[in-house]
Amino acid sequence: MKRSAYRPLRWGPIAALLVAASVVLMLIGVVTQNPVPLFLALPLLLAPVAGGVEAPRRPPKVEVEQTVGGGAASVQVQGVIRPEVGIDARDLLVEVERPAGLVGDAPPRFERTPTEVRFSVDWVAPEPTIVEVGVPAVAWRDPLGVVERQATSTAESIVVTRYPPELLRIGAVRLERTTALPGETRSHRVGESGEFHGIRAALPDDPPRRINWRASARAGRALANEYELEKTGDLLILLDARPTPLGPEFDEHLFSISRAAAIGLSESFLAVKARVGLGVFGEFLDVVPLSTGRTQRVRIEDAVRRAHLSSVSAPPERCAVSVRRHFLPGLTTIVLSSLADETWTDVAPYLRRRGYPVLVLSPSPLPVLAARSKLSPVDERLADRLTHLLRRARIARAWQDAPAIDWETFWSLGSFVEFVRRPRTRRAG
Amino acid sequence: MSVGGPALGWRPVRPVSLGLLLFTVAGLGYFSGFPAGFGVVAAPVAAVVSMVLRSGPWPKLDPYASLPVLVAVVLEAAFAPVGFGTELLAGLAGVAFLVWLADDPTRPAGGPLRAFPTIAIPSLALGVAWSAALFLPAGTLPIGVAGALLAFAIAAIALLVGRPALFDQEEA
Secondary structure (H helix, E strand, O other): OOEOOOOOOOOOOHHHHHHHHHHHHHHHHHHOOOOOHHHHEEEEEEEEHHHHHOOOOOOOEEEEEEEEOOOOEEEEEEEEEEEEEOOOOHHEEEEEEEEOOOOOOOOOOEEOOOHHHHHHHHEEEOOOOEEEEOOEEEEEEEOOOEEEEEOEOOOOOEEEEEEOOOOHHOOOOOOOOOOOOOOOOOOOOOOOOEEEEEEOOOOOOOOHHHHHHHHHHHHHHHHHEEEEOOOOOEEEEEEOOOOOOOOHHHHHHHHHHHHHHHHHHHHHHHHOOOOEEEEEOOOOEEEEEEEHHHHHHHHHHHHHHOOOOOOOOOOOHHHHHHHHHOOOOOEEEEOOOOOOOOOOHOOOHHHHHHHEEEEEEEEEEHHHHOOOOOOHHHHHHHHHHHHHHHHHHHHHHHOOOOOEEEOOOOOOOOHHHHHHHHHHHOOOO | OOOOOOOOOOOOOOOOHHHHHHHHHHHHHHHHHHHHHHHHHHHHHHHHHHHHHHHHHOOOHHOOOOOHHHHHHHHHHHHHHOOHHHHHHHHHHHHHHHHHOOOOOOOOOOHHHHHHHHHHHHHHHHHHHHHHHHHOOOOOOHHHHHHHHHHHHHHHHHHHHHOHHHHHOOOO
8 A cells, every 4th residue: 555645734733722822812911911921822822833844844754664473363563664864753653553354452562763663563363364454654743743744655555364274284285186277288207207397495315316406506505306296286266255145244254264264275285386276256257377386376365365255146157167267177176165155056066067176165154143143141052053053954965066164163274174185085076 | 443542551750841830830820810829739730630631541631631731821821910020931831831742751752852943933932022021112002013913923823724735845
C-alpha cells in the first residue's frame, strides 16, 4: 500500500483551545481595560502560529521496514520507521492497525531515538489465516500538539500466513501421479536417473557423478543434479469459493482458513520441488498453472491473497470442465471446501470423472457456529450432538465420491497428513 | 482496530514543567483579586487536577486535561489588578502553560526542548510587549490602539487557522 497522497497541515484540538482562551482573555482585557489578561493571551495566541511556522512545509517522508516473527498462533510484527533528515523521530506518532482475523489488545511497544522509531506488537491468530498487515499510519505532531501532518511512505504491506505446523511435513509425501505440461515432450530416460529436473544442494552420500561441478564452482558450494524420477508428483490445490447457505460471514471465515491451508500445502510441496498449481473456483475458475520454485510460491501466495468469495454459486460441472482445460488428467487434486452446501454441489465427483484423483479437505463450520451460539449450556450440548451427526452424515456422503477429511480442530492437521501418507488413499482416485 | 496510543496505567509525572506551572499560577493567584488565599490555592489545585487527568489511565480524558488549569488561569487574570509585576507574571503563566503542554507524559521526554522554537516566539513577543509597556510613555489612548491591534491579530490568526494550506509548499 502506498501512502503518497497529499496531506495538508491539520490543527490539533489544543490549537482551538488556545485561540478560544486568547479571544476570551482579550475581550475581558478590552472590556475591563485591564492589560493583565492581554499579557496572558499573548503567548497563547501566538503558539499555534509559531507551531504552524515550525511545522514541515510538506508531508515528511518516512522509511518503514516491517518484519513478521513468531510461530504457530503467535504473530509478532516488528518494524523500524526512519524519518527524513530534519525531522525528529520522537515527534512521530505511529498507529499500527490490527488486521481482522488476528486478536490481541496489547498496545505496541515503542523505542524512540532522534533518528528512528522501533515498534513491536504481539497478536494471536485464533485459527489458521492469511492476513495483510498494513503499513502503520505515521504522522508528525509538534510537541505542543497544536499542529499535525501525515507522513508519506512508499512501504508495502506485509502478509502474515499461519497454518497448522503438520503441513510442513506433508511435502515429504511422494505423490504417485506426475504429469507433463501441455506440449512437454519427454526424452528417453538416460543414465541412472532419467530426465534432468534441476539443481539442489549436494548431500554427503551423493556420488561424484551426481555433483554438478560447473554449478558448484559458480556457487562456491557443492550442488548436485536432480532428476525427474527423484522428484515427487504434481499437485493441484482447488479452493471452493462459492457461497453456501451458512451466509457470507461464516463463509468468509471458513474461506480464510482454507486459504491458509492452501498456502501451507503449496509451500510444503514447493519446498521439495514438486510442481504445484492453484485453482480458485467461484463463479468461474481462476488458475495458477503448474510450476515450481520460489517464483511459483509468490504467484500462489499472491493469488490466494487476492482470492475472494464469489457472490454467485456456479455448477460444479463448470469447475471440472475448466480444470480439464488448464491441467492434464491424473493430477493429484486437493479440494478445500467447507461442504456446507448440498451434495449435488460437490466438485469431487465431476473431477473424478475427468480423471483427477481427488482428496477433499473440509474445514468444519461447527466450531465457528458453536463459538457464536447463544444457547444455554444444556441446549448447546444437544445442538452440538445433532450438528455433529449431520456433519458426519454429510462427510460420509462426500466419501462416496472421494476421500473427505473433516477438519474440525483448525490448528491440527495431523490426521490429514497421516491419511495422505497411506498409499491406498492416493489410489482412491 | 487501531492501536498506537499510550499504554493504560499511570504515566510518569514530569516534575520540572509541573513545578514551573505551579509556581507561576500560584504567583498569579497571589496577586489576583480573589479573597485571601483562595487564588493561591485554587490555581495550583487546578494544575494538579490537570496533571492527574493527563497522567492517569484514562486516555479519553487526555484532550480535556488542560482545561482545569486554563480556566483557573483565565479567571485569575480576569480579576488581577493592574501592575507591571502582575502583567509579567500573567505572561509567564502563559509561557509556563505552553511548557507544561509540551511536556506530555504520553510522548518521549524532552518535549519542551524540541518545542523550543514554538515556545520561544511567543516568549519573545511577550518580552517585547512587557518591555514596551514598562519603558514607553503611555496615555489613555493605548488601550484603544491595543484593542484594534488585537482585533486585527485575531482576524489574521483566524485566517491562518482556517487555511492551513497557507503553511504548505505543495499545492493542495
